[in-house]
Amino acid sequence: MDRQLDEAPCGFLMLSDNGNILSVNRTLLELLGFDRHDLINKHMNQLLTKPSRIFCQLYFFPLIRHENKIEEMHFSLQKKGGEEIPALIFANRHKKEGVFVIECVLVPMHQRLEFESEILKARNIAAAALKEAAETNKELEKVLCELQAKQKELIQLNKQKEQYQERIKRELDLAKNIQGISLSTPFSNEEISISAYYQSSNELSGDMYSFYQISPGKYGFIILDVMGHGISSALISMSLRSLFQLLIMKGATAEEIMAELDTQLHLLFRNGDGIKHYCTAIFLTIDTNTKEIEYINAGHPPALWIGRDTEITEFKSTIPPIGIFEDLTFRKSSFAYQEGGRLFLYTDGVTEAISANTLNLLVKEQEPIHAIKEKIVHFLKLDEEIGIKVDDRCFLLIEV
DSSP states (O other): OOHHHHTOSSEEEEEETTSBEEEEOHHHHHHHTOOHHHHTTSBGGGGBOHHHHHHIIIIIHHHHHHHSEEEEEEEEEEOTTSOEEEEEEEEEEEEETTEEEEEEEEEEOHHHHHHHHHHHHHHHHHHHHHHTGGGOHHHHHHHHHHHHHHHHHHHHHHHHHHHHHHHHHHHHHHHHHHHHHHSOOOOBOSSOEEEEEEEOSSSSOSEEEEEEEEETTEEEEEEEEESSOHHHHHHHHHHHHHHHHHHHHTTOOHHHHHHHHHHHHHHHTTTSSSOOOOEEEEEEEEETTTTEEEEEEESOOOEEEEOTTOOEEEEOOOBOOBTSSSSOOOOOEEEEOOTTOEEEEEOHHHHHHSOHHHHHHHHHSSSOHHHHHHHHHHHHHHHHHTTOOOOOEEEEEEEO
């Protein structure tokens, strides 16, 4: 790194495409209290607060890989001693010597926060002066002049606030699009047919499903529901979905997949303030060659198998939701099936709108799965039409 960049009045990072620190300038090292050997080849998370780590993995990296450029994204840096420093990050992604790197400029926001603090203090002084204005006209005029000055400052701050809110809305819309794109696409072949439904209660959802063909004739499915709603739950569910995709592509077993998802939840909040997020989940594989289903249900509503004789078998939970207790033991269960049945996976938002009896009657109907899906969705939308606040909802219908 040349001397000018090393001593630049702003922080500089060069990252690998997976977030490892390749280079860092002296300005950023001095700001955060690190030595260069503390950070080189370490992940960018070393510099971030816990919320920023999650945001970085689930928003910053997907966006920079998609757009190759980021401007004015807010992060919270963390000094070696634990102190939080707000900052803006500007980043470009490009190839260097045949390999993608991400170059980042980080600008601390101390002055802006101090300015906002001063504005707040000034407004409090103006409010106090207004209370005393009745004592003398001279004091009233003085306070009014001060108030006019503060009003101008507030108008400017309101404009900045509107711009900030508009930027946040755009970013949320982008995040929602990314979340929707990440959902697996239903498909149908000679072995299996899959139909899916997904509807969030807010802009972003904590519900998530995913499925993959593991090998010829073998398919893996997961459906999960993270506690809560909104951005935090969506970020967690996206994190778990990404990990699930990686594990199933590596050929991990059902036990290994659920154990890794459980570990991920604990790691996300290990250094937190005591608040934990848990997640109900059910993972299963369908082997159309051996006609066998293997599954693990961690605190999730039971999956329903509807055989050719319309008899329903429930794949019930046998362990608590993941993220609550550490060192859980995950054991899969097996179920032999006959061709011509269907499987129904869902989150609890579905059963909040449709009773268990009604749901059983719907999935037992001898109709194509797309027709059954339309009937279930019809019942779900009745709540929305009469203005009832609804939970995140998603379900999978699988015919084998």
